Amino acid sequence: MDENPLDAADAEAGFAGLGLRPELLRALTNLGYEEPTPIQQGAIPPLVAGHDLVGQAATGTGKTAAFALPVLHGLSTGSRDGGPAALVLVPTRELAEQVSQAVHRYGRDLGVRVLPVYGGQPIGRQLQALQRGVDVVVGTPGRVLDHITRETLRLGDVRTVVLDEADEMLDMGFAEDIEAILAETPAERQTVLFSATMPPRIDSIARRHLREPVRITMGRETTAPGDMPRVRQSAYVVARPHKPAALGRILDVEAPSAAIVFCRTREEVDQVTETLNGRGYRAEALHGGMSQDQRDRVMGRLRGGSTELLVATDVAARGLDVEQLTHVINFNVPAAPEAYVHRIGRVGRAGREGSAITLAEPREQRMLKAIERLTGQRITLEKLPTVxxxxxxxxxxxxxxxxxxxxxxxxxxxxxxxxxxxxxxxxxxxxxxxxxxxxxxAGGDVDEEEIPSAALPPRGRDPQDRDSRDSRRGGGGRDNPAAAGVARLFFGIGRRAGLRPQDLVGAIAGESGLSSREIGAIQITDRFALVEVPEPAADMVIAAMQRSTIRGRRPTVRRERYAR
Incomplete structure (x- = not known):
């Protein structure tokens, strides 16, 4: 029996307690946000109060809303003239799009004007939007600095600057760009820094640019080895647009008799439920927007066998104990490692076998590693089933x-x-x-397209490895990249065009979705450059870079042609 009913009024009250304006509370309720995550509970009140903040939080913890909601809360009502009021710096094109979309959804009732700026997108469209006026700019450091140099982006009216995934931006060589951008913003601005890790160089930035910041670190509960359920744990790395198709294919292969699919929001629950029912599954939604009678009927159908899949949020699934569950599936990496432990504890009880499956986006490997550290158990990375x-x-x-x-x-x-x-x-x-x-x-043969593979950073590689750092400065590469499972790519641009290692790392990570940690040795000559990437991702990188520009040019990109 579900012992913790939560309706829409409860959800709104949870965020209302953080001091947010009514327009934002309505947007959160409509989007299906049921309660603040720990990072949101800790970060939103001090940010609304105007404090600077340093937050250590990994991808998937809800940190986008943690900084976006206070930014929107502080926007003036009515006509807003002048330059943008907020600037959010992110490491990649993909993250710029995601943050921009989130800000737009949260601020819909406020009429917020948000603009993502990044390389690979026609700059003319960005120029037109900037001329019309924007409230929030979300961009990669390189393209933001490009606009500042062109004098098409003026930051004199900025009241809040957010550095999101600061450690990733530094790994990609954006330190100088960030310093130059911050120099263009008012000294009395509010500055917010989020990072999954806190190496000394991140702390150095915080000391130089933040004023008496509030510091928040996501807590880690301890879990005794005997408390962990004995289940088969696996993960599939899937790009966000392909996750619904990947989920359906995994379920086809696993054929669970009864499973819970966990989603982050009510909106996502409804979308995933509709997708699964369209694929022929008997799926039911369970979230805080439902009455207790509705929830009881759903649970009765699951226990009675007339429903095989339950799609739920964490809050709605509290207190559930369904004896016949065989699978727990995380449509997203859980917001915190502890949430993962609670979720998978619903299977593998009393000696029964169970499976815990997680769909992770390429940039969420850190969260998987954090889960492994907490549980002391390995999550096996699986290859998506083919047609x-x-x-x-x-x-x-x-x-x-x-x-x-x-x-x-x-x-x-x-x-x-x-x-x-x-x-x-x-x-x-x-x-x-x-x-x-x-x-x-029973459905016949499969008539589907293959789901593109999503590269994942190699496990165990130390991002602070000396060879990696030296290669980013332009050092030589290995003689036989194929032996190390990497491909060496030729870029027809070099030092004469002002090319720097960070230009290559930023362009490849921003345009292809590859993590900066997957990029190996970089060698730059006067006329060309050689870059090592994982062999399975080589063709994807080439295709992405052939549509992109580096230092204002569109260079030839291909595999290196070996003379020996």
Missing amino acids: TDLRARRLELTRAALQASLETDDLERFRVVIDSLTDEFDVENVALAAVKLLHEA
Whole structure:
């Protein structure tokens, strides 16, 4: 029985306690946010009060809302003239888009004007938006600095600057760009810094640019080894646009008898439920926007077997104890490692077998590692099932259905059909035709496109490794990259064009979605550069960079042609 009902009024009250304006509370309720995450509870009140803040929080903890909501709360009402009131610096194009979309959703009722600026996008569109006026600019350091140099972006009216994923920006070589950008903003601004790690160089930035900041570190609960459920834990790395298709394919292969799919918000719960039902599953939504009677009916159908998948938020799933659960699936990496432990504790009880599956975006590896550190157990990284794998699985399910029928059903009444057909056809062909009809009735062969693979940073690589740092400064590479599982790419641009290692790292990470930690040795000559990337991601990087510019140029990008 679900012992913790939560309705929309409770959800709004949770955020209302943080002092946010009514327009933002309405937006959060409409988006299905049920309660603040720990980083939001800790960060929003001091930011609303105007304090500077340093927050140590990994991807997936809700930190975008933690800084975006106070920024929107502080926007003046009515006509807003002048330059942007807030600037958010992020390391990659992908994150710029995500943060910009989030700010737009939260500030819809405020009429907020938000603009993402990054390389690879036509600059003319950005120039037009800046001329019309914007309230919040979300951008990568390189493109923001480019606009400052062109005098198309003036930061004299900025009241808040956010450095999101600051450690990642420093790893990508943006330290000088960040310093130059901050120099263009008012000294009395509010400055917010979020980082997954806090190395000395991050602390140095905080000391130079923040005034008596509030410091927040995501807490870590301790979990005794004996408290961990004994379940098979795995993860699939999937780009965000392909996650719904990937979820459906994983469920097709796993074929759970009863499973919970965890999502972050009510809106996401509804979207995932609709997708799964469209794929032929019996899926039910469970979230705080439902009445207790509705929730009880959903749980009754799950326990009775008429529903096989429950799609829920953490809050709505509190207190659930469904004995027949075989799978827990995280549609996103949980907001905190402790939440992961609580989720997967719903399977693998009393000696039963269970599976915990997580869909992770490429940039969320840090969160997976944090979960492994807390649990002391490894999460196996799996390869997404291919169309061939899915076809083989469906044939296996057809075979299993036939075997069950042969073992338990009364088949004698169908003998007259076989006898009449075998007068004209071979008995084996009759059996094949029957199998074909059964297979098609169960869904038939898969007619889907392959899901593109998403590269993941190699586990165990130390981002502070000396060879990695030296190579970023332009040192030589390894003689045989293929032996190390990497590909060496040729870029037709070099020192004569002012190329720096950080230009390459920033461009590749920003345009291809590859993490900066996946980029290996970089060698720059007068006329060209060589960059090592993981072999499985090489073609993806080439395709992305052929559509992009570096230092205002669109260089030739291809695999290096070896002379030996």
